[in-house]
Ligand code: HEM
Ligand code: HEM
Ligand code: SF4
């Protein structure tokens with residue numbers, strides 16, 4: 070039985086909170102619900118971004134997902150370095 | 154007045170061709186950050202390493218692609234390029250622009266960016282090089298509201314589809330490449346603007362096997378125009394070429410005297426499958442052996458044309474070297490109908506079948522061509538429900554084993570183990 074959208078969202082946030090690295094590949098979320106179709110997991114991940122609960126992180130060629138609180142962007146990092 | 158000395162880059166202005174160094178210096182008159190590009194590139198030439206970093210979080214609201222974050226790793230030395238993001242703008246199908254539109258793009262980029270552009274990137278996008286994070290939203294607003302244009306794809310998104318100019322100018326086009334490109338761009342807006350896959354995915358469309366957009370080498374899903382029936386021959390025009398009435402290759406090689414046109418040497422002997430011959434003064438083609446290389450048609454365009462029953466061949470899995478070496482796409486679907494009336498049903502069905510499989514089976518950062526390589530072509534053909542044909546075979550087999558599927562064996566692999574032991578008891 071596939072999870073409901075709300076259950077899947079909660080499982081994905083839990084995964085993004087606990088994962089050792091802040092950035093996750095879309096495939097890392099598949100295991101939150103092995104019964105869900107990959108395209109559905111993708112849609113839910115993008116919905117979470119729209120809601121501001123996840124954010125995109127791009128290497129330039131690959132896009133990953135991260136919990137906003139676990140990641141600093143380049144500009145805040147640069148500033149942090151300057152302030153050091 | 155140059156801000157940095159660039160002796161190495163200056164060498165690149167000395168040739169007879171246009172130089173991006175000259176362009177950058179000219180542009181620096183209105184956009185001083187261009188001096189810092191020159192300075193940083195000069196440093197890279199000296200250090201033999203790039204000083205651009207990329208990655209991070211940069212984009213416009215609601216989109217997960219189209220902007221590629223670029224940062225200098227020596228921002229104190231070159232503050233003008235501390236943030237220097239790249240913007241990809243979805244190009245029009247077939248790359249047709251009005252001069253008015255080109256001016257508007259240039260003005261937009263002069264206002265919000267460095268003014269430097271790259272027409273076109275390998276995805277086909279107009280690439281606008283160099284802006285800062287705060288400029289992104291206003292740029293995006295003007296681009297979409299005033300110019301009515303959109304960003305292209307980047308990251309793990311569907312990349313901006315691209316096509317040859319097809320039927321708009323080319324008689325060889327076997328389907329309307331621009332129409333299909335436009336249709337797929339609209340149909341897959343979500344995949345284009347937000348990450349959708351384990352890695353990037355590209356569509357490219359060429360109207361005939363000349364493949365002017367190099368779809369075969371550059372796209373995961375290459376739709377290449379083809380025909381099912383026979384090459385159309387105008388025998389009178391064939392005679393005309395033999396007599397020298399028409400220049401071969403449409404006169405493309407007229408810069409040098411190659412001597413009298415010799416159909417045997419220049420066409421028949423060069424046919425890769427040896428399927429052409431003359432019977433008296435009539436040209437014959439054994440069409441079932443024709444591999445659609447386009448050579449004979451390219452040499453004698455007045456005499457030979459693609460057949461009338463037109464559609465496309467779909468090749469899957471080209472890629473540049475990333476994890477593994479570069480590879481061309483592999484022919485998977487020999488012939489599909491490319492039919493606007495059915496909303497390109499056959500093409501769409503193949504795309505979605507590949508996506509569903511690759512999203513499940515593909516590893517992170519694995520292009521579909523690498524997934525196919527990993528599981529083997531026979532497995533992929535089975536998933537795609539394609540019957541293997543000789544054209545799927547690249548070389549004689551090197552694997553001595555034959556694996557049978559249970560359904561191919563009478564009675565399957567089930568057996569009565571007790572019955573078996575009874576017979577084989579000692
Ligand atoms: C005013 C400047 C330029 C003009 C008007 C121009 C025009 C053209 C034209 C008409 C073609 C043939 C396109 C085709 O066959 O469909 C071409 C091809 C090409 N140009 Fe330029 N070009 C210019 C500058 C440059 C510069 C600065 C470079 C490189 C630094 C360059 C690199 C190339 C290459 C590599 C091709 C071949 C592409 C291919 O065959 O795939 N061009 N150019
Ligand atoms: C000596 C200097 C440079 C050389 C020889 C060079 C060469 C190239 C080439 C050959 C490509 C592939 C183009 C294509 O496939 O159509 C490319 C792509 C690209 N270059 Fe450069 N480049 C130079 C400097 C720069 C600079 C200074 C920037 C940014 C500040 C830049 C940003 C890019 C980007 C973003 C792409 C990807 C475009 C796309 O894939 O759509 N390049 N470059
Ligand atoms: S790929 Fe074929 S149809 Fe398209 S422009 Fe080139 S020659 Fe013409």
Ligand code: SF4
Nearest residue numbers: 424443444446447449
């Ligand atoms: S298209 Fe190529 S393979 Fe086909 S008949 Fe002409 S030369 Fe031969």
